[in-house]
Amino acid sequence: MAVRGYDPAAAFRGSYNNEIGAYRALKRIGSGDLMSTVCNMLDEVDLEKAVCGDVLLLSIGNEIVGAVFDGEYAVVATKNGLERMGLDLAVKAFEI
DSSP: TTTTOOOOOTTTTOSSSSHHHHHHHHHSSSSSSSHHHHHHHHHEGGEEEETTEEEEEEEEEEEEEEEEOOOEEEEEEETTTTEEEEEEEEEEEOOO
16 A cells, blocks of 8 residues: 555455455456456556566466565465465566
């Protein structure tokens, strides 16, 4: 929010408290999936031009997951904590 001057995720805050509610929130802003929702909320940049702090979408198996670019790797929240993953998994980057 501090970088952009507004909160691009404001529509989500307090709008769900379970998995079904999260899906409905994704549906309201995108097409019910993370990729289309993030594409509607943030400005896409070329992966090669991503800078530290930008949002990345990674393709892991058959899932799309969100990550933050740390300048070298994609940092992903997992059940085991934060993990750094290679940029070869990145499919889109978004400016923050």
